[in-house]
Amino acid sequence: MSPRNPENTHDTRLPPAVTFTSGAELLMQLGIVESITREGVRHIATSELYAPYWPFGPDKPYPYGKANNALIMATEPFLEFFRTVYKQLGDSSAPETT
DSSP: TTTBBBBOOOOOOOOOOHHHHHHHHHHHHHSSSSSSHHHHHHHHHHTTTTTTTTOBSTTTBOOOOOETEEEEEEEEHHHHHHHIIIIHHHTTTTTOOO
Protein backbone atom coordinates (compact mmCIF):
# COMPACT_ATOMS: atom_id res chain seq x y z
CA MET A 1 0.00 0.00 0.00
CA SER A 2 1.27 3.43 -0.91
CA PRO A 3 0.77 6.38 1.47
CA ARG A 4 -0.13 8.52 -1.54
CA ASN A 5 -2.51 5.87 -2.81
CA PRO A 6 -4.00 4.27 0.35
CA GLU A 7 -6.67 2.32 -1.49
CA ASN A 8 -4.04 1.00 -3.90
CA THR A 9 -6.08 2.06 -6.92
CA HIS A 10 -4.58 1.88 -10.38
CA ASP A 11 -1.79 4.42 -10.38
CA THR A 12 -0.99 5.70 -13.85
CA ARG A 13 2.27 7.42 -12.91
CA LEU A 14 5.33 5.88 -14.47
CA PRO A 15 8.54 5.21 -12.57
CA PRO A 16 11.38 7.59 -13.47
CA ALA A 17 13.65 4.67 -14.36
CA VAL A 18 13.39 0.97 -15.13
CA THR A 19 15.69 -2.04 -15.01
CA PHE A 20 15.63 -4.72 -17.69
CA THR A 21 13.25 -6.71 -15.46
CA SER A 22 10.90 -3.89 -14.48
CA GLY A 23 11.02 -2.52 -18.03
CA ALA A 24 9.86 -5.85 -19.45
CA GLU A 25 7.03 -5.97 -16.90
CA LEU A 26 6.00 -2.39 -17.71
CA LEU A 27 5.97 -3.05 -21.46
CA MET A 28 3.50 -5.90 -20.93
CA GLN A 29 1.44 -4.00 -18.35
CA LEU A 30 1.00 -1.08 -20.77
CA GLY A 31 0.20 -3.41 -23.67
CA ILE A 32 3.14 -2.21 -25.76
CA VAL A 33 4.28 -5.80 -26.27
CA GLU A 34 2.33 -8.97 -25.63
CA SER A 35 5.16 -10.90 -24.03
CA ILE A 36 8.80 -10.14 -23.20
CA THR A 37 11.32 -11.11 -20.53
CA ARG A 38 14.29 -9.26 -19.11
CA GLU A 39 16.45 -11.48 -21.30
CA GLY A 40 14.42 -10.36 -24.31
CA VAL A 41 14.98 -6.70 -23.47
CA ARG A 42 18.71 -7.35 -22.99
CA HIS A 43 18.86 -9.16 -26.33
CA ILE A 44 17.21 -6.21 -28.08
CA ALA A 45 19.57 -3.78 -26.32
CA THR A 46 22.60 -5.64 -27.69
CA SER A 47 21.17 -6.68 -31.07
CA GLU A 48 22.90 -5.43 -34.23
CA LEU A 49 19.46 -4.85 -35.78
CA TYR A 50 18.54 -2.32 -33.11
CA ALA A 51 22.03 -0.95 -32.34
CA PRO A 52 21.60 2.26 -34.38
CA TYR A 53 18.33 3.02 -32.58
CA TRP A 54 18.82 1.81 -29.00
CA PRO A 55 18.90 5.07 -26.99
CA PHE A 56 21.07 3.95 -24.04
CA GLY A 57 24.78 3.57 -23.54
CA PRO A 58 28.07 5.29 -24.33
CA ASP A 59 27.79 7.76 -27.21
CA LYS A 60 23.98 7.49 -27.08
CA PRO A 61 21.43 10.14 -26.08
CA TYR A 62 20.79 8.54 -22.67
CA PRO A 63 23.34 6.95 -20.34
CA TYR A 64 22.67 3.83 -18.33
CA GLY A 65 22.42 4.51 -14.63
CA LYS A 66 23.27 2.09 -11.88
CA ALA A 67 21.27 1.14 -8.80
CA ASN A 68 22.92 -1.50 -6.63
CA ASN A 69 24.13 -3.95 -9.26
CA ALA A 70 21.40 -3.25 -11.81
CA LEU A 71 21.56 -1.04 -14.87
CA ILE A 72 18.71 1.45 -15.02
CA MET A 73 17.26 3.37 -17.95
CA ALA A 74 15.08 6.47 -18.10
CA THR A 75 11.50 5.27 -18.53
CA GLU A 76 10.23 7.63 -21.23
CA PRO A 77 12.95 6.99 -23.85
CA PHE A 78 12.76 3.26 -23.05
CA LEU A 79 9.02 3.19 -23.73
CA GLU A 80 9.35 5.45 -26.78
CA PHE A 81 11.88 3.04 -28.31
CA PHE A 82 9.50 0.12 -27.92
CA ARG A 83 6.47 2.10 -29.12
CA THR A 84 8.18 3.31 -32.28
CA VAL A 85 11.43 1.67 -33.35
CA TYR A 86 10.77 -1.84 -32.04
CA LYS A 87 7.25 -1.99 -33.44
CA GLN A 88 8.27 -0.51 -36.83
CA LEU A 89 11.29 -2.74 -37.37
CA GLY A 90 9.37 -5.74 -36.11
CA ASP A 91 6.48 -5.01 -38.48
CA SER A 92 8.72 -4.35 -41.50
CA SER A 93 10.75 -7.51 -40.98
CA ALA A 94 7.72 -9.73 -40.50
CA PRO A 95 6.95 -12.05 -43.41
CA GLU A 96 4.02 -11.04 -45.56
CA THR A 97 0.93 -13.22 -45.49
CA THR A 98 -1.42 -13.71 -48.39
